């Protein structure tokens with residue numbers, strides 16, 4: 001059991017917000033596979049505030065994934081507050097504020113990671129959102145904007161003071177993007193300074209590392225991003241390691257079944273053609289750890305609908321099954 005404000009979660013494993021990835025189908029899958037909390041892609045507060053239809057579509061959710069954390073980004077306190085209200089009206093159970101996005105088009109508006117060099121704006125935004133937001137409020141930060149002394153501790157204290165219920169720390173500087181290593185020592189330092197739950201994030205690529213970040217930094221929860229793409233089973237693997245001491249890989253049949261389920265969920269929401277496009281990249285992720293997947297990439301690239309998807313994965317999984325039967329190579 002893990003609590004963020006008054007929201008009780010089954011566990012402290014959280015799916016990171018990931019633009020282009022954590023859409024409704026992906027969230028439904030990771031939730032079913034053990035994540036205690038799932039988070040939307042980052043959503044433009046201004047887009048929500050002006051009633052943009054495409055932006056609003058990002059709020060689509062399903063009872064099975066709830067409580068859902070909806071992440072908003074922006075630099076204008078009033079727009080952020082209005083966006084939070086709209087998100088809650090549409091089913092958000094937690095509001096998360098993005099203070100780490102490194103994308104140039106976000107930074108140049110003063111939003112995302114740019115906020116880390118503007119503590120006054122941080123205070124205004126968190127205060128404005130807190131005032132209108134009757135569900136728990138969380139903030140996701142990085143170590144600072146650019147290499148040098150970290151500001152995570154100062155920003156953490158400030159958002160706590162403004163009423164945030166939890167803080168996620170991805171300990172890279174914004175200008176680093178995803179290069180180098182996450183410096184978990186920053187998470188430890190933030191944890192020592194603030195009382196609200198601290199969620200550690202960054203480079204957790206295995207169940208063992210999930211256990212390690214908890215013990216090494218003292219953080220209260222764990223947020224996983226890239227490692228869940230292609231391996232959404234990582235959440236149940238972490239739970240299984242904790243409860244039974246082992247973290248089994250999914251069977252080939254489970255992997256194949258999940259790919260088909262993912263496509264079916266995507267098709268229902270986006271239609272078959274857009275689902276096929278989205279699924280091409282996902283297939284590369286789902287199979288990247290398996291033998292021979294590179295040889296099948298050209299087949300994956302030609303997927304245009306259910307028929308071509310089923311044919312490509314049938315041929316690839318038969319190839320894998322043959323390998324398994326003859327050499328006992330695979331789980």
Ligand SMILES: Cc1cc2nc3c(=O)[nH]c(=O)nc-3n(C[C@H](O)[C@H](O)[C@H](O)COP(=O)(O)O)c2cc1C
Pocket residue numbers: 016017018019020021041042071098099100101140170201202203204223224225226227
């Ligand atoms: C493709 C991609 C999209 C991302 N989108 C977001 C986002 O919308 N909001 C956010 O706060 N972080 C975003 N992130 C950062 C992740 O949430 C996470 O902090 C980062 O990937 C480090 O965690 P990991 O090492 O477990 O991947 C994104 C990362 C990637 C790779």
